[in-house]
Amino acid sequence: MRIAFALPLESEDRLSVEAVRYGHEVVSRCSTAHELASRVDDVRPDVAIVAATERHLTASLIAVCDEAGVRILPLVGSEVERRHASALGLMESTDSAATWSEIEREFSIIPVRAVKAGEAAPTQQRSGTVIAVWGPAGAPGRTTIAINIAAELAAAGKSVALADLDTYSGSIAPALGMLDEAPGFAAACRLAGADSLSISELERLGQRYGAGRGSFWVLTGIGRPSRWPELSAARVASSLQLCRSWVEFTVVDTGFSLEVDEEISSDLFAPRRNAAGLTALREADRVVAVGSADPVGLSRFLRAHVDLVETVAEGRVVVAMNKIRASAIGLNPVGQVAQTLSRFGGIESAAMIPFDGMALDTTVLSGRTLADAAPRSPVRIAIRDLVQSRLLPPSPRKQRSLRAVRALPGG
Numbered sequence: 001m002r003i004a005f006a007l008p009l010e011s012e013d014r015l016s017v018e019a020v021r022y023g024h025e026v027v028s029r030c031s032t033a034h035e036l037a038s039r040v041d042d043v044r045p046d047v048a049i050v051a052a053t054e055r056h057l058t059a060s061l062i063a064v065c066d067e068a069g070v071r072i073l074p075l076v077g078s079e080v081e082r083r084h085a086s087a088l089g090l091m092e093s094t095d096s097a098a099t100w101s102e103i104e105r106e107f108s109i110i111p112v113r114a115v116k117a118g119e120a121a122p123t124q125q126r127s128g129t130v131i132a133v134w135g136p137a138g139a140p141g142r143t144t145i146a147i148n149i150a151a152e153l154a155a156a157g158k159s160v161a162l163a164d165l166d167t168y169s170g171s172i173a174p175a176l177g178m179l180d181e182a183p184g185f186a187a188a189c190r191l192a193g194a195d196s197l198s199i200s201e202l203e204r205l206g207q208r209y210g211a212g213r214g215s216f217w218v219l220t221g222i223g224r225p226s227r228w229p230e231l232s233a234a235r236v237a238s239s240l241q242l243c244r245s246w247v248e249f250t251v252v253d254t255g256f257s258l259e260v261d262e263e264i265s266s267d268l269f270a271p272r273r274n275a276a277g278l279t280a281l282r283e284a285d286r287v288v289a290v291g292s293a294d295p296v297g298l299s300r301f302l303r304a305h306v307d308l309v310e311t312v313a314e315g316r317v318v319v320a321m322n323k324i325r326a327s328a329i330g331l332n333p334v335g336q337v338a339q340t341l342s343r344f345g346g347i348e349s350a351a352m353i354p355f356d357g358m359a360l361d362t363t364v365l366s367g368r369t370l371a372d373a374a375p376r377s378p379v380r381i382a383i384r385d386l387v388q389s390r391l392l393p394p395s396p397r398k399q400r401s402l403r404a405v406r407a408l409p410g411g
Helices: 009-021 033-043 059-068 079-087 100-107 142-155 184-193 199-205 225-230 233-246 275-283 295-311 333-345 357-366 378-391 396-407
Strands: 002-006 025-030 047-051 071-076 129-134 160-164 207-209 216-219 249-253 286-292 317-324 351-354
Touching: 002 009, 002 033, 009 025, 009 100, 025 033, 033 047, 033 059, 047 059, 059 071, 071 079, 129 142, 129 233, 129 275, 142 160, 142 216, 142 249, 142 286, 142 317, 142 378, 160 184, 160 233, 184 199, 184 216, 184 225, 184 233, 199 216, 199 233, 233 249, 233 275, 275 295, 286 295, 286 378, 295 317, 295 333, 317 333, 317 378, 333 351, 351 378, 357 378
Parallel strands: 002 025, 002 047, 047 071, 129 249, 129 286, 160 216, 160 249, 286 317, 317 351
Antiparallel strands: 207 216
16 A cells, blocks of 8 residues: 655654555655645555644645545544544544554554565455344344444454445435445445456445544445345445455445345346345355344244345354333343244344433434443443454453363363
8 A cells, every 4th residue: 555644753754664564655754734735646645644733734635635535544642633633524543652553453554565574474365254234124223233233343443344235225324424425335336346346445435434432434325225236246245255355344234135036037137136135144254133122023033034044054143132121022021032032933042132212312313333422321232242242253361261261170
């Protein structure tokens, strides 16, 4: 990746050496925002890393970079600098004392090659994990769960992309207060169809949700349901495959329908309305199946779950029952839901997510995740536990502890 700097000399010397060691090309080292702005057209960087001071970061520099398609990454050394960056519309920042590996992780910069002899090379070919979030018709909370799974993965220090593949009612962009005039994932699919999709294009098409507890990429969905033919099976599969090399986790919000369109169409080569969702489910490493914990929602979920496990291996499915509340299911709602799932669906160990209307309304009103808008909400805590226990790999410390327990006599 081509990188330009506008930093104090000490920081510039340190980070430029690290950037080259991690395989990037440093194309410009400037002492002011004005100097960098004058050189953008000549050196054509992919990324500009600047100090968030009035000397190194100005509105005119941002305008020049926006016009040239250059991404600006501000480094802040104080609260005053953070406010300066925020006032200019740059909500994504990191500490000026961060190491290069921390900067790569925070801003999802993909290393190209290692150049230091004898050292392990950072690699562009990463095998990221795809997590699909599915649920039956009836608004069980697919989008809410998908957004907050992405937020919790990001808060755990992972690089994350959230993609909206719902061809019926995509709503990630409005839920996060983002513009969806140019659908990010549909545009990625068009490029994939032309064999032109790359990691740099994904970064250009993606929007960043920036927050204090973790930021992540967002590929918005189609604004009008009539645009569903853009999301063909082959394009979706190619796009998700590249996402594995882009970020560590790709969270996909899918549509509700599992109907195989070939059964209702005589044209075997016609585009399929449900191809995007079905392809995402088949490509996913884990599928979070979301149901609504009320009598109607449970009935819908149990019927649709039969179709889901015919599409996806049951071992890859994590069931999450949402909106659990005594007012809809009676006394001991968790016990009743668990018993119903076990008796009628053979489903054990489902994640139970309570209902907290006030916290969820706050997220919609502010366009933020639960981790930022209501960090102490029981909904947020339940989703965080789901991510940590079912979706993230065990930490090395936990694995060592388990090995130690097994090594004990009688263990």
